[in-house]
Amino acid sequence: MSAYSAEQFQSETPQLYPRLRRAVTAYLAGSDVDPDDILQETFLKAIRNLDGFRGQAGIYSWLYSIARNLCIDEFRKQQNRSMITSVPVEEFELASDQFADEAEREEILILRKAIAVLPVMFRDVVIMKAIEQMSYEEIADITGVNIQTLKNRMFRARKMLAESLKKMGVDEP
């Protein structure tokens, strides 16, 4: 018996979807995989396996781990085509009316590019910690990696990000 009913799942979809979409979009930044395809598959997989959800972690963490596994599968499929992004910064999608000024837009584009060029292992932890604001305990539950290792990974990921930003012309203070 699941700790969560299908009706609950359906009614909470409007809250779960935008948050998950943000994470999946970050995960897939620079790849040609459509985040909406991954999201659709995630929700489908979740409802088919809802009986397996025991509720130890929240429904979002459970859903996130399904989406993450699907993204990793996609990355594996595309490995032969080189997952390191070759998408130029200018081609990262951004609706221009979202931003107050061009400088802000440019900073976001560069940040996206810097995240996209991180190796998957490091991108993973940056998305969960910095973007999703998950605790290290939650990340450890999802990834099965211990907290100390995650913190060291996050430190290295941040260093890589800083180096990428420097290469892309973002000045150090």
Place this chain on the structure above:
Amino acid sequence: MTNRFEHKPEREELERLINDAVDGLLSSAEIKALESELANHPDLQKDYHTLIAMPNPANAFSDDSDTFRDDRRIRHIQAMVRDEYEANQPLEELTFLLLKRYALAVSLVIFGAISITNIIFSLEQDSSEEIPLNEIFYNVNADDPGEYLIYLDQWMMED
């Protein structure tokens, strides 16, 4: 937390502490202790200052929940979740679910079907049964069996 600095932290421990500082998990006393320890590690000290000043990666992907209010993609996912759930139900539960959802429509259909059946039956009865002659040419007076003929005669005369 400050006892993290009681023993001399290893390099990896310092990296984790720098990370905690960037995440805002250290108190001001712990930050002070970290900064003084980093004076012995110039490379890590440089990393610390770089990471503290780095733009927050969260800025790259803004929280745009509001733009998804009543979004067709969400409605599509909800419909998909519902259909998938129903498709995997045992027959009894599925029947119950469908009845629950379409109770009013089912009631109306049943009511309509019964009404139509009744009308058809009554029409068939009306057309198939011959009306006995004595229901048209009935006796006005039961004591006089010939009175209806008189009535017909009168009617023909009037015409």
